[in-house]
Amino acid sequence: MNSGGHVTISGGGGREQVHEKNHTPGSALAELRARLETGRVRMRLNQTQLAARAGLSRGTVHKAFKAGEPVPTTDTVAALARALGLPVGELLALRRTAADDADGDRAGPGRPVGEWDPYALEVHLAGAILESAGGVERRLLPGYVAREHDRLLAEAVQGAEAGRSRMLVLVGESSTGKTRACWEAVQPLADQGWWLWHPYDPTRAEAALEELHRVGSRTVVWLNEAQHYLGDPHAGERIAAAVHTLLVQPERGPVLVLGTLWPDYATQYTTLPAPGALDSHSRVRELLAGRIVHVPAAFDPAALAKATALAEAGDRLLADALTRARPDGRLTQDLAGAPELLHRYDTASPAARALLDAAMDARRLGVGPHLPQAFLTDAAPDYLTDTDYDQLTDDWAERAYAELAKPVHGKHAPLRRATPRPQRRPPSPTPTDNPTPQTTGPVFRLADYLEQHGRTTRPHLCPPASFWHAAHTHLTHPDDLNNLAQAAKARHRLQWAHHLHHRAADHGSTHALEHLAGLREEAGDRAGAEALYREAAARGDTYALDSLARQREEAGDGEGAEALYREAAARGSTYALVVAARLRERAGDRAGAEALAREAAARGDTGALVVVARLREEAGDAAGAEALYREAADHGSRDAPFLLAMMREEAGDREGAERLARQADEYGDGRTLVALAVTRERSGDREGAQHLYQQAVECGHSRALVPWAVMREEAGDREGAEFLARQAANHGCTDTPVFLVQRRLEAGDWESADRMCQLAVDHGEPDALMRLARMREQAGDREGAEFLARHAYDHGDPDARLFLAWMRERAGDAVGAEALFREAAERGSTQALEGLANMREEAGDWPGAEVLYRKAADRGYEASTALKKLWPFGLDPDGTPTPPWQDGAAGG
Incomplete structure (x- = not known):
């Protein structure tokens, strides 16, 4: 293109045609803005929407479009062009002319910094998330976390901006973020009209050696993977000499040379040779002296905290990587390795x-x-x-x-x-008879x-x-075997589940023994179940004794149950003490119950004292109950002050009840004030209730806003109720707007109900709307139920699809129901598969139903009774029915 020649686009026949046109700075700026405006209108975006799409502020976009404002920066033009699907290079050319930038005619290698894509400069791909701008998809870059080496890079960039040529080489292991750090560092130079040159073709070394003498001022020389340049056996030393010359000739500057190296290469180039040995890297060693910056392999805690903050703010790539890389801090390695690992798997x-x-x-x-x-x-x-x-x-x-x-x-x-690291545990005086087997x-x-x-x-x-x-x-590890047994059972592979549970038991799993004992119970084999429970107890599992005692209790053998609970208590089970205390109290042995309850409290479980106190209260012994509640409170029970306050309130001691409520509040339990408020409200004392609700909220118990708003709604103060509902939602309590949705629907006020629905979903609670939708359907309000489910559906609640599908099915709309079931199934819902299977079954299509039931089983849908009905002995791994096999686990 001749000097001053730039491209312009004019419409013709519905297609864009490219022409060359000479521009003055003013006409170039006018055309730049006209083309941006045409793109905006074509995509039907307002400036606010465009700003969000381009990642710019609303003010920046406004100034870019407004006549009389300065020429927009290179970054702004590039971002807007990408967002609008316009040719970036052409618009940047217009921008250079508009800025009357003499660099537009420079003859040296490279192009403006703003025209480079990070991946073209070998920044590693990170994950597989794509973003779309103006119909053009590109890989999303994760948010950037600056570390110590970024500070040194920034200083080098600032020095170059100030007119001093600089060079830095980042040294670190593979995928530690070296290239990305260089990319981030040079971004401020885009607005200053700097160029960037990446010597690459035909080979990196040849390109560098041929073109280094032509590099002009205000150019970034990009020597990523610098071993390809400095380590070249034929050209490396000459390239080092040429870079040195470029850096020390003031008339050619300022320039910024950035490179990256792995530690092994840096060591190789900077280590002095042995006496008498050939010095292959003397010029490279001199060039690198004082210009190396080390990049750590892992993020330190401060950097991880910054990355976490970005993830919580919506950065999906960082959030994904942190799920794996947080323990060792190797975050950049995870981000860079993910696409290549997937490629290795696919190929x-x-x-x-x-x-x-x-x-x-x-x-x-x-x-x-x-x-x-x-x-x-x-x-x-x-x-x-x-x-x-x-x-x-x-x-x-x-x-x-x-x-x-x-x-x-x-x-x-x-x-x-x-x-695997060896497990190092303190010596035990009583080594287990069944140590975990080692692989x-x-x-x-x-x-x-x-x-x-x-x-x-x-x-x-x-x-x-x-x-x-x-x-x-x-x-051989019991946990592995138990987990696989459960996975097999969930997939209706009953025979494998049985054998894996037995193998887990053989390798010391008391959990597996308990599971097998439960199966024996279901099969009516009480003796076999007890033998297995006792085997588990002998291996130190006190829960097995609890289960066995519960079995005796359910069978009406109270004496046998208590003996087993006492045995479990002797082995350290505080739960057994609580249950035994309850049995003693019900048997009339108050002294025995109190003794067991105090023993449990001494072990740190005050629940037994509360259980016995409640039984005393139910029996009409208020004094005895209060004494035990106070004793439990003295032992640190948070339930006891609440129950005491309720007792005082029922006894008419309102002052004492409030005093106890405040005492409970000191333990962080604000429910007592709320419960008292509800009690006062039910007695007709709304003023007293409001006083207590206010107290609870002032003490930081935002849950009090929920019943308070309900009270205002029932009193006819709809505006006050909505105000409190919004406060409650802001504190994470979305029950209030959901309750108001119900009331407004009952009143036929759909507009207000819609407003409250939006409040609930805005605070991340579409599932609350689904709970209400089910309630409305049960009440016969199908229209209200569907209204709520649609709100939840529109905001991504997966349960809403199923609910709507069931509603369509019950309404006789088989086509609509099937479409919704299929949509939910495609998103991974096993219940939707069962719904589709039910529809096939009702239509008489048994083969089609069985295919869908098998798919549900493969996904782990053990809750379906249809699976047990169709295949009572389970399925083989390939999905064929398992032949009858004799064992209690299968019921055969």
Whole structure:
């Protein structure tokens, strides 16, 4: 393009056509604003909406469009162009002419800083979240957290702005944020008209060596991965010399040279050679002297706190990464490694992918992070197709593990060998008879990102038979086995659930013994259940004795139950003391009950004293009850002052009740003041109630706003009720607006009800509207129920889809119901699958119903009675019905 020639766009036949046109600064600015305005109108955005889309302030956008205001900055023009889907380079060219920028005709390499995309400068992709601006999708950058090295970078940039050429090289491990730090540092230079040059083509070293002598002033020289330049065996030393010359010639400055290096390269280039050895990096060493800045591998607590604040403010990428990287602080590595890990998973060999699928399923179903190699190897085969399985070689596993061990950014690997830290516990005088078995053989750890990816993409899949067989054969940790047993049961794989529970019990799990005992109870085998409970108790599980005692109590054997509760209490169960005290009190042994209650209180559980006191109160012994309540309060019970206050109120001692309520408030329990207020209100003393509500709110108990607003509504003060409802919602108490929604619907005031609905959803409570919707339907108000459900649906409540689908079904609208069920099912709802299956069943389509019921089972929908009816012995891992098998767990 000739000097002064710029592009302009004119409409023709509904399409944009590009022409060259010479501009003065004034005409260039006018055309720039005209094209921005045309783009805004075409996208039907007002300036406020455009500002939000472009990430700019409303004032900045207003000035960019308004005649008479200064030329907008490079960053502003670039952001607006991207948001409106306009060509960034062309608008920046207009902006340069409008600013009468002499740099528009510069001959040196590079282009304006504002025209560069961070990913073109090798900033790592972070996650898979896309943002759309003007119909153009681009990868979203996570928020940036400045650290100590950013301060040094900022000083270098400021020095360059002041006219002094500077150079810095950031040294750190892979994916520690070096390139992103450089990108953030140069952004202020965009407004100053600086250019940036990234030597790259045909090779980095050749481009640098050929063009360094042409670099003009106010240019950033971008030497990312500087080993490609400075470490080149043929050109590295000459490039170092050329950069040195560029930095020390005042007439060529100011320039800013930024580079990045891994620590190994920095050490290699800066270490003096041994005496007599060839010095291959003398010029590079001189260039780097005093110009290296180290970047830490992990975020320190202060940086993590800043990242957390950005995540809480809505940064989805940081929030996602913090779920995995917070413990070790390697946040940038996680952000950079995620896309590459996903790529490695998608392109893995069939055997390697089978290992990853097995590892993903193990983690999402509850197996601990250290996965035994023997388990993964035996679990993998059924994840392979018949063709891939037939092509396995004898060394398939070794090759697959080697493939998955190759690291990506920041030392991540899809599946890496791990070394569990030994557990170091203080010596116990009474070692357990059943210590947790230790895993033998190598163990592996799945990359956190792939673990999360598996939880997101595989929840609808039930692992194949080889997975369950490998788990039963190789896993030994009771928690792993119990978790898998529960996962199998939830997926109606009853036979595997039974065997995994038994294996967990064999490896010391008292929880598994209790579960098996419960199954024996359900089957009517009381003797077998008791034997299992006693086995669990012998292994130190006092809850097993509690369960056994409860079984005796329910069977009417009070004496046997109490004996077992006492045995559990002797083994340390305070819950057993509470129950035993209750039994003694009901049996008339007040002294025995009090003794057991005091023993529980001495162990830190004041609940027994309160339980006995309430029984005394119910029996009409007010004095005895009050004495025990006071004793419980002296032991620190928060319930006792509340119950005492209620007693005083019922006895007519209003002053004493308020005194006790304030005492309870000192413990942080504001419900007593609220309960007294409710009592006063019911007795007709609204003035006294309002006084107590006010007291509770002033003491910081915002929950008091809820009944207070209700009282105002019932008194006819709708404006006062709404005022209190808004206050309550601002404090997180959304019950009040929901209650007012109900009252307004009952009164036929749909406008006011809509206003209160919006208040509830604005405070993040669409589920409260769903609770009310169910109430309205039960009351026969179908219109009101659907009104509420639609509000919740519009604000993303997944339950609302199901509710509306059921309403449509009950109203006879099968087509509408099915559409809503399918929408909910696509979003992961197992209940929606059951709803669809029910519809298929009612239509006589049993094969279609069974397919849907199987899908629900695969997703872990154990609540469905249809599964038990259809397949009483469960399903095999492949979804076929399990043949009858003899065991109490299956009922066969």
